[in-house]
Amino acid sequence: MNAPLNAPTLATVADEAGVSRQTVSNALNSPELLRPDTLARVQAAIEKLGYSPNRAARNLRTRSSHLVGLRVEPAVEDSANALMDRFVHSLVESTREAGYHVLLFSAEGEPAATDGYDELLRSAAVDAFVVTDTYRGNPHAAWLTRRGVPFVAFGRPWGDPSARHPWVDVDGRAGVVQAVDHLVGRGHTRIAWLGWQKGSYIGEDRRSGWVDQMHAHGLSTSRLSARGDDTLEFGARAAQALLDVPAAERPTAFVCASDTVAMGALRTFDELGLRAGRDVALVGFDDSIAAQVCTPTLTSVRQPLEQVAVEVVRYLGRLLGHRPIPDPGCVLTPTLVVRQSS
Amino acid sequence: MNAPLNAPTLATVADEAGVSRQTVSNALNSPELLRPDTLARVQAAIEKLGYSPNRAARNLRTRSSHLVGLRVEPAVEDSANALMDRFVHSLVESTREAGYHVLLFSAEGEPAATDGYDELLRSAAVDAFVVTDTYRGNPHAAWLTRRGVPFVAFGRPWGDPSARHPWVDVDGRAGVVQAVDHLVGRGHTRIAWLGWQKGSYIGEDRRSGWVDQMHAHGLSTSRLSARGDDTLEFGARAAQALLDVPAAERPTAFVCASDTVAMGALRTFDELGLRAGRDVALVGFDDSIAAQVCTPTLTSVRQPLEQVAVEVVRYLGRLLGHRPIPDPGCVLTPTLVVRQSS
DNA sequence: GTGAAAGCGCTAACAC
């Protein structure tokens, strides 16, 4: 369909170099087997003809595509999606260095556990998957495991201690601990938490950082927390409610489970004539673009997505090379990016 | 590497259904050739065995991969990148409906025109490319055209009237015209333009919407415009300079070439104690997430990326099906999303 | 170290 039909093949190169097809193949895959002068001659021919081995033929023969599947959710413009996009960029870089490419696909129609995965798998279109939506309760991991599909998850198998697949995750708890320490260091003692509903494992993990570190500093957490959805509206409403108390009980700082929630709080501050960074401190989570460009700029916990991608690819390499998986799970530590809002 | 080695093949299905391999192939690719009862028998066998045709074998035979290559730039966290991410999502959806998948790749090392493209092309890994960085002066389009590679561009071949490849673009000029009309309707007469350097075709296109529509309304544009980089700093600096004049000459509204620039202006407004939407009006371009979540929310010109993706895939289909390309170029109209800042 | 033979799973071309 696309490459010129007279594209050079192994045979063309072999003729040009005066060797057999097999020798050319060896030059590509096991160059150490060839005598230096033969190798040089073959490489010259490859160079001259502009030859690249045909992927389809190689895939057919080796039963591997050197493709990694990644399912993208339909475009929702929230902070979480922006996070995934940063991850995708890093993943493409990391996979390239490992000789792989990233194949994007999306769910067809209603989202079943098998959706999209099954077809790509049966048709041998990809060698493995990277699964990123484990935060929703891991619907795909179990299915993939059962089918014996190689995959690496970005996100811990929360609530499933029996899971044995490799995963990489970011220590949300540690990120919030940093945020609390930062605020305590700035002299705050009434530090509030704006988090997600119970039932969100990630939300509870992050929240635990706040609870435990507050207690570690001998600070109270009572009447200083709110739970809700990951929306601007919740952030605005919750900040309002927490600030609507006598001045002596009012929180002077807020740590949020996400930048989205933090942006909501910022909206309330604005309405109340409060200035984040002067009258009240605010810390978000995810270090989204919005955190970097809004006024005032938002202090936020940044996930090391580049590093996550590297670790994911490392696991993939071991998985596909049938090398042992040393330790199921790799937890990386986020960093606090301090900006004007605190 | 991944699929169970005993995965069903054409032969398995043929045996099961009691027909020849070719008949199974026909059932898949040209079902109208089969007698209804044979077709039903074959389909039952396919269903029973959970058969999917092997992609590699099919690709090898048909010389097509049903993959579309898309090069992603290294992760830069700016507004433009966020735009591309929205586009990628839409593209994955659109290509799926056309029976294609999106293969992501990145430049290796220094960015030459051929970088990344050449290898995928020669190895027949993809059937076509979607090129998105034509805004930088189109370095790849010329090379791809010369090589006879099928590709569709998101972005006009600015400055190259000889280009004959299909492209889809958004009418930036029309977006700015809408913004000016909106502001004039709100009673503004001194409407400033914060745009990019000369030499950016896209920047000049957007700017022309401001110049022409201001004149169409009988308004002056003199001393109301600034040019610079696509950064917060430029937006902040330019807004400051334009506001640092006697009150009677001061602009009361700003239209920006991007949300990034607009966020910069917002920063200056904040410093000067001005409130966008009350003391001064502000319109951005791209409708980034930041525009939606910042305080006050930002009025912005939104590109119809879903529609762009659909048109891109439509061109791809024609290109790969060797059907005629009706008209080289499809211009879509953006919409103005009005929010608090104006 | 190099070459010859076989075959991965599929589809295009043709025979029946």
Next chain:
DNA sequence: GTGTTAGCGCTTTCAC
């Protein structure tokens, strides 16, 4: 309508 034959370009196995 259905079956037979051939071959896409590559790598694996095994002689030499």
